[in-house]
Amino acid sequence: xxxxxxxxxxxxxxxxxxxxxxxxxxxxxxxxxxxxxxxxxxxxxxxxxxxxxxxxxxxxxxxxxxxxxxxxxxxxxxxxxxxxxxxxxxxxxxxxxxxxxxxxxx
Numbered sequence: 001x002x003x004x005x006x007x008x009x010x011x012x013x014x015x016x017x018x019x020x021x022x023x024x025x026x027x028x029x030x031x032x033x034x035x036x037x038x039x040x041x042x043x044x045x046x047x048x049x050x051x052x053x054x055x056x057x058x059x060x061x062x063x064x065x066x067x068x069x070x071x072x073x074x075x076x077x078x079x080x081x082x083x084x085x086x087x088x089x090x091x092x093x094x095x096x097x098x099x100x101x102x103x104x105x106x
Contacts, residue, residue: 023066023073023087024048030090036098049078054101062097 027050028041039052039061050064063078066087073087077100085093 019073019087020066020068021048023075024050024064026090027064027066027075027087027093030094031097034094034098037094037101052097052101054098057101060101062101064093064097 024041028039031037031039031050031052036054036056037052038055039050042049042051042063048066052062052064053060064075064084065078066073066075068074069076069083075084075087075093076082077084084096087093
């Protein structure tokens with residue numbers, strides 16, 4: 001044992017990777033960078049999702065979740081559980097979200 005390290009310093013692992021949070025954070029950053037969208041990363045009672053609104057449209061939001069389904073991480077519509085895109089396809093998800101929110105305008 002060394003005097004310059006904690007007693008259990010060698011046995012403490014880094015916290016486990018949280019892929020759900022990583023994908024939702026990436027989506028949130030994509031929303032923030034998108035010229036037509038605004039939104040926030042929300043967490044309530046241990047559940048996280050991204051809430052998205054389209055500028056210039058009615059104040060309707062889309063809530064987007066992320067889950068491990070069918071062997072991979074997917075982004076999905078919180079309202080109905082339908083898949084949007086693989087979680088690694090942020091561009092495809094942003095396109096689908098933008099189209100959905102634009103279709104609600106009419």
